Amino acid sequence: MLSSEKRSLFRFLSIYLSSTLLLFLLATFIFYDYHKHEIIDIQNSELGIEAEHITQRLRQLNQTFTKELTYPYQKPFESAIYNLDKEYIFGSFKPSNILWNKEYYQDENRLFHIHPLFPYYLGASHLIVSKNINQDPINNLIKMSILFLFIAGIFFTLLGLFLGKLFIAPMKESIEKMNKFIEDTTHEFNTPISTILTNIELIDTVYDCEGKQELQRIEIASKTLSRLYEDLTYLKLNHNYHREIKSINISNLLKDRVEYFNTLIESKKLKVTQHIDKEVVFDIDKNDAIRLIDNILSNAIKYNKKEGEIDIILNMKNLIIKNSGIGIKKEDINLIQNRFKRANSSEGGFGIGLDIISQVVERYGFKFTIDSVYNKSTKVYILWKK
Amino acid sequence: MEKVMIKSLLISTFIITTATAEVPAIIQNNCLACHTKQKIPSELIYRRYLLKYSTNTKIKQRLFSYLKKPNKESSIMPKQFFLKFPEKESLDLNDTILNKSIDAYLDYFDVKKKLILP
Structure with missing residues (x-):
């Protein structure tokens, strides 16, 4: 699966699953809350029944004139009686912070029921009945809710994957077609370009013929085509390309690439100044490094004035390539920078060169910046580490 | 003879004191003396007050006004x-003694003292 497909699928799944999860969480919470209240109501009704029972016993006690009056107490219920001034009379417990304005209430562990009495048997105007909340049905409800969420989560994840793949199938097909086209086209390019370049080199070496300038133009055009081929192949293979990360001497590589562009440089009569530190070495795939340098260099040459200048600075900190070119307008620089930041999002489509630079920079954690004065110069920085 | 009389007086005083030891004298003299004689159920009356007024403060107010003018x-x-039972006659007690008698009455029959847990 291509990284763009993965990204699209991941985005789709993120939105789909998070919204579904949110909806299910809400539904489960409402379901849980409703049933919890139902469970509490059932337990409250038990308190009501016990309150009626105790009231009957208090009525009997009020008519009993023995030396001792046995208070009606039956576990698991605790109860207490209070007079009209809400003073404690007697009970099996003495609750604190009574919410007198509520008929039923609960604290962390207990349920309470305030049962008004009239007439005031034994002087009691309020009877408070309480019992521990039976957590078992609530725990079962929690377990059931979690299980429901879990099963729904699995089901909707699988459904999301299926739908996602279904949605990205046309995109995948288009990308595959495009890749196949590039592959076929570039393959067809390779042989004639190689033939042209080899023969130009042969003519230049073996024959001392006239028309050197024309030959040089053919060489430049062929090299441009060759680089285009390399870039297209790179983009095509980038997703599945096996990179060989090893220590590369960037100093030597940069000199080689400048040499490679020599024909092009000479044709534009550019003056190249090189400040290349020796032994700038770090771990990178050689092809990635070549593509990065080639694209920056070719732009510096392409968008330069005739008889212009190119300054190349390389050290352990960064690579700077400055030209005395046509420059870039300020708004265009912002556009490039913004697009560069979003280069790996599905935007794309603003030039193969910049796309390749952005891919290499992102892969290795480099930093890319561009400064330009319109009609004067452009300076490209590659900071090796962020 | 005198010795025998004194001895029997002491013995009878002791018996009466022991028998009525749990009932405070103020209730015995001002309330129960007549109630027991006329077999008027004192505790039943207290419970009826409780049933209607709930708190000792209110019972005391009502009882005081009733006893002043029954x-x-x-x-x-x-x-x-x-x-x-005969209608009650006005008590010949001053307010202080009447208040004390009511307090003692309410305390004596207080249900809080009788209630126990099983």
């Missing part, structure tokens, strides 16, 4: 009660 209409007991 009549059938302001009595806590039903009218049928007076078919069997």
Whole structure:
């Protein structure tokens, strides 16, 4: 699966699953809350029944004139009686912070029921009945809710994957077609370009013929085509390309690439100044490094004035390539920078060169910046580490 | 002879004191003396007050005003009660002693003291 497909699928799944999860969480919470209240109501009704029972016993006690009056107490219920001034009379417990304005209430562990009495048997105007909340049905409800969420989560994840793949199938097909086209086209390019370049080199070496300038133009055009081929192949293979990360001497590589562009440089009569530190070495795939340098260099040459200048600075900190070119307008620089930041999002489509630079920079954690004065110069920085 | 009389007086005083030891003298003298004699159920009256007024403060107010001027209409007991028992006469007690007697009465029959857990 291509990284763009993965990204699209991941985005789709993120939105789909998070919204579904949110909806299910809400539904489960409402379901849980409703049933919890139902469970509490059932337990409250038990308190009501016990309150009626105790009231009957208090009525009997009020008519009993023995030396001792046995208070009606039956576990698991605790109860207490209070007079009209809400003073404690007697009970099996003495609750604190009574919410007198509520008929039923609960604290962390207990349920309470305030049962008004009239007439005031034994002087009691309020009877408070309480019992521990039976957590078992609530725990079962929690377990059931979690299980429901879990099963729904699995089901909707699988459904999301299926739908996602279904949605990205046309995109995948288009990308595959495009890749196949590039592959076929570039393959067809390779042989004639190689033939042209080899023969130009042969003519230049073996024959001392006239028309050197024309030959040089053919060489430049062929090299441009060759680089285009390399870039297209790179983009095509980038997703599945096996990179060989090893220590590369960037100093030597940069000199080689400048040499490679020599024909092009000479044709534009550019003056190249090189400040290349020796032994700038770090771990990178050689092809990635070549593509990065080639694209920056070719732009510096392409968008330069005739008889212009190119300054190349390389050290352990960064690579700077400055030209005395046509420059870039300020708004265009912002556009490039913004697009560069979003280069790996599905935007794309603003030039193969910049796309390749952005891919290499992102892969290795480099930093890319561009400064330009319109009609004067452009300076490209590659900071090796962020 | 004198010695025998003194001895028997002491013995009878001891017996009476022991027998009425749990009842405070103020209730015994000001309330129970007549109630016991006329077989008027004191605790039942207290419970009726409790049933209607709930708190000792309110019971005390009602009881005080009734005892100052007793009549059938302001009595806590039903009218049928007076078919069997005589209507109460006004007590010849000053307010201080009457208040103390009511306090002692309420304390003596207080249900809080009688209630126990099984």
